[in-house]
Each structure stands twice: as C-alpha cells, then as structure tokens.
Amino acid sequence: MTDTVSLTIKIDPNLKDALKTLALENQLSLSQEVSQRLQASLLTQPHPAIDNQHTQEIESQTAEQEEDDAQQLTSSELKQIRSLLKKSKKKK
Numbered sequence: 013m014t015d016t017v018s019l020t021i022k023i024d025p026n027l028k029d030a031l032k033t034l035a036l037e038n039q040l041s042l043s044q045e046v047s048q049r050l051q052a053s054l055l056t057q058p059h060p061a062i063d064n065q066h067t068q069e070i071e072s073q074t075a076e077q078e079e080d081d082a083q084q085l086t087s088s089e090l091k092q093i094r095s096l097l098k099k100s101k102k103k104k
Contacts, residue, residue, distance in 0.1 A: 028042075035045035085093075 031045055031049075032042055038045060040048070069095045
C-alpha cells in the first residue's frame with residue numbers, strides 16, 4: 013500500500029462543493045478525488061521552463077534558410093566583409 017500524508021489547504025467553498033459533487037459522482041472520497049486530479053495534472057502538463065531573462069535560444073535555421081540568407085548579400089557587402097576580415101587578421 014502506498015504511504016499517504018495529510019495536507020491541509022485553504023480553498024474557496026464553492027470549489028470544495030464542486031469537488032465533493034465530483035467525488036460522489038465518481039464514487040470516491042473527497043481526498044481520493046483531489047489526489048487523483050492533482051496527480052493527473054502533474055502527469056499531463058509538464059511545467060514550462062521559465063525564461064525570465066529572455067535567454068532562450070532561437071531554433072536553429074535549416075540549411076535552406078541559411079543559404080537564402082547568404083544569397084541575400086550583395087557583392088559589395090561581401091567585399092566589405094572580406095576587407096574587415098583581412099584587417100582583423102593583420103591586427104593579430
């Protein structure tokens with residue numbers, strides 16, 4: 013048999029009445045009804061990760077998207093990038 017512990021909580025009286033009604037319909041005790049509902053809610057809905065610093069990584073792009081982005085550079089932009097890369101190599 014599974015070990016059980018007591019838990020005292022404060023809830024709205026209307027919620028308690030609704031839970032009692034559901035427990036009667038399901039032929040369970042109030043404790044069993046609440047316990048089953050809590051367990052089901054924890055199993056079916058995983059807790060979302062909280063990202064309060066907005067550090068979530070953007071999903072990686074597909075190869076096609078990366079190719080499209082690369083093709084959008086003009087030849088003058090590519091020349092500028094190459095010259096900047098050459099300058100950075102000379103400084104090292």
